[in-house]
Amino acid sequence: MTDNPAPSLWSGLHRYRFRSAWELSAPRERVYRVLADPRSYPVWWPEIREVRQLDDRSGVMRFRSVLPYELAVVAAEARQDPLHGVLEAWLDGDLEGVTRWTVTARSPGLTVAVFDEDVIVRKPLMRLLALPARPLFRANHALMMRSGRVGLAHYLSTHGIGLDQ
Template sequence: MAAYRFVTCWRIEAPLAVVYQAISQSQRWPLWWPGLARVRELAPGDERGIGRVYRYHWQSRLGYGLCFDIRVLKVYPPRVIVGEARGDVRGWGCWQLTPEGDITRVRYEWRVETTRCWMNLAAPLARPLFVWSHHAMMHQGATGLARWLRARLLDSRRG
């Protein structure tokens, strides 16, 4: 399997609670995140959301789709959400939000391995394209979230 580690940082001119609410409601992400075709809740989890499972269907800018489930492992509102991925990718992701005055700094770390045979076979040559596609998708998320919140995106970059 091909392993990837991505870190993305966004700075959005919006209060921490507002940004956290949008990020914690991933079933609404398709309303503002281009490339995310749909999200479906598979299991509700407990009252804090621990154990909640969502299925995500993404369409990359390169034309291929990815489908994977995320099970919420940890939630520390309004600062941290950690989930485990299984499906076309396997691994984990962690959202970390930090207030900086009237600005919220969002850091997303995504450590996954691809499980699809064609992606693993293509990885030695296509890795730069897969990395570019991920970063492009994350930038679309940053701009979409800022637009959704009617806030200004101050920064969207690799960590």
């Protein structure tokens, strides 16, 4: 039996690992509560087009950034740990893998929310364009994350009433 390097090569082309750190001027508990409610994401994150709850632990999310394609996933809660500031979900659909928020206090009123994602792209067009468009896909993701950080910072500064109680 001979090893065929092609499957691992193609898996590597379709795999993306992302990390973004957002510094936010809000208490850790407040940031965690907003991130723990994905139904609020379309309000403050323009690229999140829809969040539709399926049951107590899962929902459908549709998102689109600058490039003209939309992704849809079913996100299922894997871990919700307010004590340690961790939110984790399994993704299935156009992306398959795991996404995680880790929310920590840097100082009183200053919080860092770290977003980690490790996914395999399942959307056929993105798989077809895996090699030539990879830099564009990564830039598209970076723009989406930048927009999310700005949107969440604004949301936290304008929707603070009652969240600290």
